[in-house]
Amino acid sequence: MTLRSIASQTGQVLGPALGGLLYGTSPSLVYLLAAGACLLAAGCVMAMRPDRAADRTFGGAPQPTGVPPGVHGVLEG
Numbered sequence: 026m027t028l029r030s031i032a033s034q035t036g037q038v039l040g041p042a043l044g045g046l047l048y049g050t051s052p053s054l055v056y057l058l059a060a061g062a063c064l065l066a067a068g069c070v071m072a073m074r075p076d077r078a079a080d081r082t083f084g085g086a087p088q089p090t091g092v093p094p095g096v097h098g099v100l101e102g
Contacts, residue, residue: 047055
């Protein structure tokens with residue numbers, strides 16, 4: 026949580042400052058970098074593949090049919 030908060034706050038401070046410096050150099054450069062980042066993110070999302078489902082066992086024993094895992098755990102405990 027702490028690292029996520031530090032990264033978020035750093036991005037909120039440094040992002041606009043860096044964007045302003047780049048905008049001073051070339052306004053089109055900022056938009057090209059933003060478009061490139063968007064395409065990279067879209068490519069990463071499209072590269073994701075679903076993982077196979079987890080085994081439906083509870084404590085090494087097969088899960089009883091018709092009983093949700095949470096209820097079985099509460100009744101067992």
